[in-house]
Amino acid sequence: MLAGEQGEARRWATDHQIKVGEMFDAVDLVPVSQAHMMIDPESVGDPGVSFLENLADNGAQVSIPMITDPRGVDLNYYQPLGQTEEMADIDRRTIAACTRMGILMTNTCVNYQTVMPPILGDHVAYGDTGVVIYSNSACGARSNFEGGPSALAAGLTGRTPRYGLHLDENRQATRRFRVTEQPRELTDWGVLGAVSGTKAGSYWEVPVIEGLQVVPTSDEMKHLGAAMASYGSTPLFHLAGITPEAQSLADVGGHDLPVEEITAADLDAFRSSFGGKGDKVDVVVFAAPQLSIVEMQAVAGMCDGNIFATAVIVCTSPQVYADAMRMGFVETIEGAGAKVLEGTCFYNQYAREIGEANGWTRLLSNSAKIVNILGGYGYEPALASMEECVAAAISGEIQ
Amino acid sequence: MSRELKCHKGIGGLVEGEALVADDNFSARYDLDRIEGVFSRKAHKLYGQSYKDKILVLNTAKGGVASAWMLHEMKSRDVCPKAILFNTANTILAQGAALADLPMCDRFEDGDVTTLIKTGDHLIVEPQAGVVTIK
Numbered sequence: 001m002l003a004g005e006q007g008e009a010r011r012w013a014t015d016h017q018i019k020v021g022e023m024f025d026a027v028d029l030v031p032v033s034q035a036h037m038m039i040d041p042e043s044v045g046d047p048g049v050s051f052l053e054n055l056a057d058n059g060a061q062v063s064i065p066m067i068t069d070p071r072g073v074d075l076n077y078y079q080p081l082g083q084t085e086e087m088a089d090i091d092r093r094t095i096a097a098c099t100r101m102g103i104l105m106t107n108t109c110v111n112y113q114t115v116m117p118p119i120l121g122d123h124v125a126y127g128d129t130g131v132v133i134y135s136n137s138a139c140g141a142r143s144n145f146e147g148g149p150s151a152l153a154a155g156l157t158g159r160t161p162r163y164g165l166h167l168d169e170n171r172q173a174t175r176r177f178r179v180t181e182q183p184r185e186l187t188d189w190g191v192l193g194a195v196s197g198t199k200a201g202s203y204w205e206v207p208v209i210e211g212l213q214v215v216p217t218s219d220e221m222k223h224l225g226a227a228m229a230s231y232g233s234t235p236l237f238h239l240a241g242i243t244p245e246a247q248s249l250a251d252v253g254g255h256d257l258p259v260e261e262i263t264a265a266d267l268d269a270f271r272s273s274f275g276g277k278g279d280k281v282d283v284v285v286f287a288a289p290q291l292s293i294v295e296m297q298a299v300a301g302m303c304d305g306n307i308f309a310t311a312v313i314v315c316t317s318p319q320v321y322a323d324a325m326r327m328g329f330v331e332t333i334e335g336a337g338a339k340v341l342e343g344t345c346f347y348n349q350y351a352r353e354i355g356e357a358n359g360w361t362r363l364l365s366n367s368a369k370i371v372n373i374l375g376g377y378g379y380e381p382a383l384a385s386m387e388e389c390v391a392a393a394i395s396g397e398i399q
Numbered sequence: 400m401s402r403e404l405k406c407h408k409g410i411g412g413l414v415e416g417e418a419l420v421a422d423d424n425f426s427a428r429y430d431l432d433r434i435e436g437v438f439s440r441k442a443h444k445l446y447g448q449s450y451k452d453k454i455l456v457l458n459t460a461k462g463g464v465a466s467a468w469m470l471h472e473m474k475s476r477d478v479c480p481k482a483i484l485f486n487t488a489n490t491i492l493a494q495g496a497a498l499a500d501l502p503m504c505d506r507f508e509d510g511d512v513t514t515l516i517k518t519g520d521h522l523i524v525e526p527q528a529g530v531v532t533i534k
Binding site for chain 1: 407408409410420424426428429430431439440441442459460461463464465466467468469470471472475476489490491493494495497498527
């Protein structure tokens with residue numbers, strides 16, 4: 001493939017995989033069953049789209065099922081957000097180039113809930129840190145963080161360099177955290193993820209968490225993982241007695257590690273770093289990760305009959321959106337004055353520009369991940385539960 | 400007196416330039432105003448500083464996958480570091496460096512690269528040989 005006898009696209013892909021593989025001492029390539037590409041227009045930009053178009057012009061075709069992360073523009077609703085025609089055009093060109101290469105435009109970061117979850121031992125090449133950490137940890141699949149270019153290379157060759165989390169030895173625990181306060185709702189799981197991710201602090205650390213007396217739901221696991229990956233760049237964790245590779249602490253070598261407690265004080269210290277009672281709110285965001293149908297139902301239930309004083313943005317996948325339309329949740333949520341966006345996620349849809357266009361600075365969300373990211377985008381983010389977020393949207397300030 | 404630092408084989412070709420160093424981490428999405436070419440995250444130790452044409456020396460990579468595309472986008476606008484040196488890179492930054500052809504090295508034999516190199520040091524980075532020289 002490197003000599004180019006299978007075309008320019010596979011030559012590029014193979015060359016890319018060798019460069020990356022050498023940096024991480026990969027000895028060979030491992031076949032993967034799926035690839036998932038993060039390819040939002042803000043990150044890709046015009047140079048990235050031109051790169052994709054060039055590959056497509058050269059006849060590139062993916063050789064395994066390949067899906068996509070959220071888009072940066074909801075093409076049915078971008079002008080009202082202050083997004084420009086130029087932004088939409090980058091998205092349109094991206095979609096066209098990817099479609100020509102046989103990529104499925106699923107536009108979701110919750111593919112493990114909605115498209116095709118990987119299974120235990122399944123080698124995959126996933127983008128989106130939230131997708132990778134969930135798939136590794138909750139499903140027992142095997143993926144490194146594959147950025148857009150590497151996910152694309154894997155889609156083209158059907159393989160990825162065998163390093164990092166494709167290897168048994170890198171899936172053993174390196175840090176052992178003991179929880180003393182039980183998470184109760186989604187944001188608590190996100191806070192636990194943020195605190196443990198911050199403590200772990202590296203791609204090469206694998207936390208095992210013990211002391212949990214409840215088995216998280218898929219949505220709770222989603223917030224736990226997304227936050228841990230966001231704060232720690234951590235791609236894998238184990239929950240002792242819960243996740244598939246850690247039926248016991250010893251399964252992942254956790255019994256030999258010193259215990260580090262995550263106390264109520266650690267969790268409170270994290271929470272208090274994001275906003276407080278009486279703070280004015282400009283925009284409330286439910287996103288990062290995209291909402292499941294269960295979360296859509298919960299938000300709709302809280303919106304019903306209320307009128308919001310602030311802007312409210314809800315981001316979900318195209319798969320969930322269709323269900324939420326059919327079940328009336330979109331109508332209920334938008335009836336309160338919110339907007340449900342399809343196939344995007346707030347932080348990767350030109351968050352800085354739409355904040356400036358709408359005068360949004362003080363942002364409230366129940367996602368520990370999004371409040372982390374948006375600090376670098378000119379926002380003053382605050383964190384609260386879903387219920388508190390809805391109450392703040394009604395009154396215009398944090399309750 | 401020049402000093403040679405050995406590191407793991409990296410990505411990209413030889414480059415020479417001035418170091419900008421912090422004991423902090425790196426994400427193109429979380430930390431940068433990529434249009435202005437400055438660190439824009441207030442909590443970052445390099446907040447307000449320009450990274451254009453500097454050799455960044457930082458602890459590790461953090462955050463999401465976006466940096467893999469963003470380095471390519473930054474390089475094509477020529478508002479980009481000349482190279483990035485880490486104690487430990489993550490997969491995303493290595494992948495981004497490969498696409499952007501941006502020199503990147505990590506895993507230095509002599510210890511913490513953010514203390515071995517000082518801001519303003521003149522560096523020669525040779526990723527294929529796994530050597531960084533402080534002139």
